[in-house]
Amino acid sequence: MSKSGEFRPVSESQIVLKELMVPSYENFGGKVHGGVVLSLMDKIAYACAASHSKCYCVTASVDKVDFLNPVEVGEILTLYSSVNYTGKSSMEIGIRVVSENFHTGMIRHTNTSYFTMVALNKDTKSPEAIPGLLLETDEEVRRFLEGRLRRKVRKLQRHELDQARSEIDYDVSDSSLEGENCKVVTPEG
Ligand SMILES: CC(C)(COP(=O)(O)OP(=O)(O)OC[C@H]1O[C@@H](n2cnc3c(N)ncnc32)[C@H](O)[C@@H]1OP(=O)(O)O)[C@@H](O)C(=O)NCCC(=O)NCCS
Numbered sequence: 001m002s003k004s005g006e007f008r009p010v011s012e013s014q015i016v017l018k019e020l021m022v023p024s025y026e027n028f029g030g031k032v033h034g035g036v037v038l039s040l041m042d043k044i045a046y047a048c049a050a051s052h053s054k055c056y057c058v059t060a061s062v063d064k065v066d067f068l069n070p071v072e073v074g075e076i077l078t079l080y081s082s083v084n085y086t087g088k089s090s091m092e093i094g095i096r097v098v099s100e101n102f103h104t105g106m107i108r109h110t111n112t113s114y115f116t117m118v119a120l121n122k123d124t125k126s127p128e129a130i131p132g133l134l135l136e137t138d139e140e141v142r143r144f145l146e147g148r149l150r151r152k153v154r155k156l157q158r159h160e161l162d163q164a165r166s167e168i169d170y171d172v173s174d175s176s177l178e179g180e181n182c183k184v185v186t187p188e189g
Contacts, residue, residue, distance in 0.1 A: 006131040010083055010140045013052035017044045017079045021071055021099075032071035037097060040079055041065075041113060045093045048081040049117035052091060053130040056120050060090060063114035063150065071110055075099045085147025089127035090118045092147040114150060 019040060027033045042059060049057040071077060078098050085092040097110040121128040135141045169176065172184055 007134040008052055008131045009134045009136060010143075011136070013048050014080075014082045015044055015048050015051065017047075017081075019077050021073050021075050021077055023073050026073050030073070032073060032075075032077075034065075034067055037067075037071060037077065037110065038065065040077065041095050041097065041115070044079045044081045044095060045115035045117055048083060048093045049091050049115075049119070052083045052086070052133075053119040053128075055128050055130065056122055057091075057117040058120060060116045060118045061154065062116075063154070065111055065113045067111055069099070069108045069110055071099045072101065075101050077110070082143070083133060084114070084143040085151065086130060086133045087151065088129055089120075090116055090151075091130065092116055092151065094143060094147070114147070116151075116154075 017040060021032045021036075025032045025036045041062075045059065046057055076099070078100065080096045080098075082094050083091050084094045093115045094112070095115065096112045098107055099110050100107050119128045119130045120126065133140070133144060135144055177184060
């Protein structure tokens with residue numbers, strides 16, 4: 001299953017990224033743009049996945065991102081990343097983001113997300129087999145099993161969504177949108 005029976009320790013590709021939240025990151029509400037945080041998460045996911053696979057990788061999917069707390073300008077953001085699960089060519093990277101306020105010393109959990117990264121062959125650009133994970137602690141085993149479960153759930157959700165979409169009745173001339181916050185003004189509507 002893994003690239004030529006090769007397995008690499010989780011600890012070898014764990015990466016920590018720290019960045020000061022400068023004023024140019026501010027949004028209209030005076031907080032840090034969510035997009036800045038997402039961009040940092042994508043960067044660290046790439047670094048972690050490329051470090052494990054030693055391949056060029058792309059982001060295939062991002063599990064839900066809930067911002068639990070706003071990030072303030074002037075805080076230090078720390079992102080912790082780790083390969084949780086390895087498939088044949090894909091990896092689930094777990095990312096935990098915390099913000100730290102220097103003045104108060106307060107550390108807050110901003111969010112935790114899971115990025116699925118796929119390793120690609122540099123010539124053909126098709127998915128490339130990656131090394132497996134060497135699981136050395138109970139926590140690494142727990143993360144691997146939970147990563148496997150999330151992968152299964154993602155596949156099921158994609159399938160269920162496709163199925164549900166194929167069953168939508170797009171004829172809204174009746175009262176099928178009653179109670180929704182919209183008004184149909186199409187020529188047919
Ligand atoms: C991700 C991508 C390489 C998958 O290509 P594909 O031809 O569908 O490849 P496969 O079906 O063989 O799947 C390869 C692996 O990716 C995983 N995968 C594919 N689509 C996925 C998705 N939407 N979410 C999570 N995993 C996915 C598969 O489960 C498989 O994992 P495994 O090898 O560990 O079993 C392709 O869809 C792609 O290039 N997407 C664009 C990625 C990109 O440009 N990202 C940056 C956006 S700015």
